[in-house]
Amino acid sequence: MARAVSSRRKAINTAVAWAIGLLIFFPILWTILTSFKTEAQAIADPPIFLGFDWTLENYRIVQERSNYMRFLWNSVIIAGFSTILGVIIAVPAAWSMAFVPSRRTKDILLWMLSTKMLPAVGVLYPIYLICIELGVLDNRVALVVIIMLINLPIIVWMLYTYFREIPGEILEAARMDGASLRNEILYVLTPMAVPGIASTVLLNFILAWNEAFWTLNLTAVNAAPLTAFIASYSSPEGLFFAKLSAASTMAIAPILILGWFSQKQLVRGLTFGAVK
Amino acid sequence: MTTTQRLLGTVAGIGLASGMAATAMAQDTTITIATVNNGDMVRMQGYTDQFTEETGIGVEWVTLEENVLRQRVTTDITTGGGQFDIMTIGMYEAPIWAANDWLVPLDDLSDDYNAEDILPAMRAGLSYNGTLYAAPFYGESSMIMYRTDLMEEAGLEMPEEPTWQFIREAAAAMTDRDADINGICLRGKAGWGEGGAFIMTMANSFGARPVNEDWEPQLDSEAWAETLTFFTEMMAESGPAGYATNGFNENLSLFQQGKCGMWIDATVAASFVTNPEESEVADSVGFALAPSAEGVDKKANWLWAWALAIPAGTEQADAAKQFIEWSTSTDYIELVAENEGWANVPPGARTSLYENENYADVPFADLTLASIDAADPTNPTVDPVPYTGVQFAAIPEWAGMWGQVSQEFSAAYAGQQSVEEALEQGQAIMTDALEAAGY
Numbered sequence: 001m002a003r004a005v006s007s008r009r010k011a012i013n014t015a016v017a018w019a020i021g022l023l024i025f026f027p028i029l030w031t032i033l034t035s036f037k038t039e040a041q042a043i044a045d046p047p048i049f050l051g052f053d054w055t056l057e058n059y060r061i062v063q064e065r066s067n068y069m070r071f072l073w074n075s076v077i078i079a080g081f082s083t084i085l086g087v088i089i090a091v092p093a094a095w096s097m098a099f100v101p102s103r104r105t106k107d108i109l110l111w112m113l114s115t116k117m118l119p120a121v122g123v124l125y126p127i128y129l130i131c132i133e134l135g136v137l138d139n140r141v142a143l144v145v146i147i148m149l150i151n152l153p154i155i156v157w158m159l160y161t162y163f164r165e166i167p168g169e170i171l172e173a174a175r176m177d178g179a180s181l182r183n184e185i186l187y188v189l190t191p192m193a194v195p196g197i198a199s200t201v202l203l204n205f206i207l208a209w210n211e212a213f214w215t216l217n218l219t220a221v222n223a224a225p226l227t228a229f230i231a232s233y234s235s236p237e238g239l240f241f242a243k244l245s246a247a248s249t250m251a252i253a254p255i256l257i258l259g260w261f262s263q264k265q266l267v268r269g270l271t272f273g274a275v276k
Numbered sequence: 277m278t279t280t281q282r283l284l285g286t287v288a289g290i291g292l293a294s295g296m297a298a299t300a301m302a303q304d305t306t307i308t309i310a311t312v313n314n315g316d317m318v319r320m321q322g323y324t325d326q327f328t329e330e331t332g333i334g335v336e337w338v339t340l341e342e343n344v345l346r347q348r349v350t351t352d353i354t355t356g357g358g359q360f361d362i363m364t365i366g367m368y369e370a371p372i373w374a375a376n377d378w379l380v381p382l383d384d385l386s387d388d389y390n391a392e393d394i395l396p397a398m399r400a401g402l403s404y405n406g407t408l409y410a411a412p413f414y415g416e417s418s419m420i421m422y423r424t425d426l427m428e429e430a431g432l433e434m435p436e437e438p439t440w441q442f443i444r445e446a447a448a449a450m451t452d453r454d455a456d457i458n459g460i461c462l463r464g465k466a467g468w469g470e471g472g473a474f475i476m477t478m479a480n481s482f483g484a485r486p487v488n489e490d491w492e493p494q495l496d497s498e499a500w501a502e503t504l505t506f507f508t509e510m511m512a513e514s515g516p517a518g519y520a521t522n523g524f525n526e527n528l529s530l531f532q533q534g535k536c537g538m539w540i541d542a543t544v545a546a547s548f549v550t551n552p553e554e555s556e557v558a559d560s561v562g563f564a565l566a567p568s569a570e571g572v573d574k575k576a577n578w579l580w581a582w583a584l585a586i587p588a589g590t591e592q593a594d595a596a597k598q599f600i601e602w603s604t605s606t607d608y609i610e611l612v613a614e615n616e617g618w619a620n621v622p623p624g625a626r627t628s629l630y631e632n633e634n635y636a637d638v639p640f641a642d643l644t645l646a647s648i649d650a651a652d653p654t655n656p657t658v659d660p661v662p663y664t665g666v667q668f669a670a671i672p673e674w675a676g677m678w679g680q681v682s683q684e685f686s687a688a689y690a691g692q693q694s695v696e697e698a699l700e701q702g703q704a705i706m707t708d709a710l711e712a713a714g715y
Contacts, residue, residue, distance in 0.1 A: 040554055043529040065321070128355050137357055216344055217351060220359045221308055221336045232339035235313040236470075237524055237544065239532075239554070 028252065034245035035059070042242040058246035066229060068250060075225035075254075077140050078215070079208035082148040083201055086155045089148075091197070094159035095185055099168055109160065112153040120150075120213045131218060138220045146214055151204045158203070162196030163189070198265050202258075209255050226251040306334035307361040307595050310349050312342050312582065316414045316544075316622045317364065320603055323611060327602050333595045342469075353378045353587050360587060361596040365410055367401040367581050367653070371670045374404035380586040380593055382408045382600070389601045393626050395645075398581050401653045401664070410583035411604040414544070415624030417647035418477065418577045420564040421531065421549055422538040423557060426450045426457065437575075438567045440481070440506065443538065447514035450537030459514030461536035462507070464689040465523035468675050471689075472682030473578055473667040474540070479503045481568040481576035485657040486669065486678075486706070491715035493706035495681075495699045502569075504695045508688060520689035532556060540566055540576065543647055546640035547619055563643040565650060574658055578667035579651035581625070624648055677709040 022029075034042050036054045062068070097105050127146065128137075136142035166189065174188040190197065212227040219228055233240060233247040259266070311317045317339070324335045338360070340348060349363045353373065365373070373379050385391050391399075391408060398412045420438065427434060430449035435442060447459030463474040476486070484499035494500065511519050514537075516530060524541060528548060531539045532555040539545070552558040566577035584604060586596045602608060606628055609621045619638050621629065629635050630645045656666045663669035668678065681702040688698035 040532075043533070045529075045533055045535075065318070124351060125355065128351055128357065132355060132357050137359055216340070217348060220310070220338050224338070228338075228340070231341050231344055232313055234341035234344075235525075236342045237312075237314050237542065238548065239525055239528055240313070 028256075031245045031248050031252075034242055035249045037242050037245075039239055039242045042245070043239055058242045059250070061243055062233070062246045062250065066232065066247075068229065071224060071226045071229040071251075072254065074140060074219075074223055075209055075227075075251075078143045078147060078223070078225055079205050081144045082151065082208045083205045085144065086148045086152050086204060087159075087197065087201060090152060090155040090159050090200075091190065092185060093156050094163050095189060097156070097160050098163035098166075099171060109157065112156060116150075116153055124217060127214075128218070137218060138222050138224075140223045143215060143218060143223055143225075146218070147208050147211055150211070150214070151207055154207070155200055155204055158200040159193070159196065162193050162200075166192055195265065195268050198262075199268070202262055202266050206255060206259065305332065305592075305595060306336055307592050307599060308336045308338060308359065309362040309364070309584075309599070310338045310340065310345060310360045311364040312345055313339050314544075314582065315547075317582070319612065319616070319620070320413070320608075320622075323608070326611070327599060330602070331595075331598055333598060335599065349587075356589055358587070358589055358591075361590045361592045362584050362599060363587055364413070364582055365585050366583070367579065368665065368668050368670060368675070370402045370410040370583060370585065371404045371664065372672055373585070374407070374409040378588055379409045380588055380590070380597075382411055382586075382597070385411075385597070385601060389605060390628075393606070393628050395625060395627055395648060397579055397648050397651060397653065398625060401579060402581060402583050410581075410585035411600050412581040412583045412625040413604055414622035415579075415581040415648060416543045417566075417579055417624070417644065417651050418474075418541055419543050419546075419566055419643050419647045420538055420540050421546060422446075422562050422564065423450070423534070423536070423560055424562040425557075425560040426537045427562070434562060434564045437565055439570050440478075440567045440576075441570060443540075443567050444506070444510045444513070447510060447538060451514040456535055457537060458516040458530070458535060459537040460510065461516055461522065461527040461530050461539045462511065462519065463523055463527065463541065464511070464515075464520040464686055465526070466679070466683040466686040467523070468668060468678040468682060470523040470682070471520075471686055472678050475503070475507065475682070475685060476667045476678075477566070477576040477578045478507060480574045480657050480666065481566070481572055482506070483569065483572045483574070483658040485659050485661050487661060487663075487710070489660050489662050491662060491710050493703050493710065495703040495706060500699055501695065504685065504688065504699060508695055511689065520686045542580070543624065543640065543644040546644065550619075550639060563640050565643065565646060572658060574656070575650050577647050577651050579648065579653055580667070671713075671715075673709055673713045677706060680705045680709075 033049070035058055036056070037048070037052050038055060038057070041048055041052045097109065131137045131139075131142055134142070170192070171184055171188060174184050179188060210227070212231075215225050215227045216231055219225070230244070230247050230251050233244040321337050321339070324337070328334055345364070346369075349360065349365065351357070352359045353363070370379070374381075382391075394408075394412060395415060398415045399408060402408060402410045402412060420434070420443070422434060427446065427450065430446065432446050432449060434446075443460065449459070451457060451459035463471040465471045479486070479500060482499050482503040484497060484503050485494055488494055516522065516535070522530075524545070527536065527539055527541060528545055530536050531549055534557045546561075546563065549555045549561050550558050555561075566575045568575045584600045586593055586600070590596060604625065606626060609626065609629060612621045613634065618634050621635070623629070623641075623644055630641065635641050651666050653664050653666050661669070663671060668674050684693070684698045684701040684705070687693050688695050693701075
């Protein structure tokens, strides 16, 4: 009897989880469905869910009008390198805060996080002027550095949280065995923190991929990533929702696929911490 | 070499390669154009290869949503970023930017271009001190688009120059809530270029003005109270639910699905609502001049142009000028007509288009021209005002200030506050903004 109640509860929990999951995923699903409709079907009221004539016309038009691969390549470069660079800087920073804390460590962590509280537009002009001065407007390297700096507080915070859960005695033992600081971080700490580092990398890659303020304001032709690709299909005077949906689907597809394949790692890192 | 060193080497290598690639691209004779994603602009991008073939000048497009584009090009021009050789700007920006010496004057266009052919209203709105600073790619006003079948069913006939009272009565007669038909659809969405633009034109046609000759706000006047009260009452009687958040696209969607009896909006919408592939009511759409209140000679229609301008400081001003001459010429209009029909040519920019016999067959051509002619940016209101512009005042503070005021109006449309409160708030916002700016 107890087993039957348990099974029912399990079924209810599963159903609720699926319902919530579908609810969260619905906007993306709707975007994908709309991308296969005609413009007239896209604005139909009542909305058409599945009973429409599926067409690839919007994808053809988007492909014809825009150089998708150029935008995609820029997104990969900007999101990829900003994440790698951020992790390279954040690992030693998080190590020192987790294992050699000072009286001011917590203040420094809070200060780092406080930089995220300033609206980006507040520093648009200074950053823009610096880019002009350095000749790096519409340049991928500039965006890699800027987006890395924007995400750095989050990377440090996440790694700090994971590192805190690693017993300091293990590192002490490594030191007693003669490991240098570099070897301690590279060969002792990092392997133990792999799930945490992996989830940090994935989450920050997604954040960098979706970053839309700086990538729209600091790029034109050469460095424009997929956020600019989507923005080019939004129109206040004309109904181009189907084409916009096709462009959006093409922009989110790579990150969606990456997220799908790495979801186990991502969830494990986010829910269980480093070495639990 | 260790893994870390290899990684750093790779990062630096890619950085160097990106920098070199950017430098190499800048050396080509290529111009970069920032533009909006509107139908006519997108169409123009399709013909760019032809321009490149004729001149050898390459063209790179940066297409952005209107509000993003505004922020992007404004940042670039105010800092001298030099990212663009041509910017698509509106009638609001042209005189303000020209006054700041941010634009290259277009006073040496070739004789073949025939700048005198540009419609006088467009020329006036895109000039500063009599000099043209942006060439209109397409221009628009606003007019009434209405369902001829519903009007007939209601036993009414649209007059040539309707009054607001007639519009209100006709809207009530056409409204059929059971059939999901709203007598009238109008913009209520906050934003100086959305609902804020519409209510300005309506106020003009009620004899109101936003400021007096001394830049003192006038939202506490009788005429403004009458305008806003009339608007909210009419929309409550015959407008769609949730109209406070409806802008151009929302109303276009409603009209195309046969859910609006009348719609007063941009003249460029005429080509959308009469296109059978997009509109369910394509064969029963009529057009009329925007209305005015009884006894007022100003109509509720605006004037706008999307125009091409060259930012001062570009190193490719000559190539940019060549592109502007090509894309806003009569030859370009003929090129589009030949390939896509006369209904799809960019409207509202050139006088000769409206003298063309072929274009006369387009059902909305005459009304578009009449609407543009009815708007006077130098004399937009019944009582005098110290600015130019019809649905806006061409001052830098307008976008921010009127954006806030329109939020107060939208709150009143949504029933969150009364008309009196909205006007009171608006008056306070304008007083603060104009005083702070030293007017």
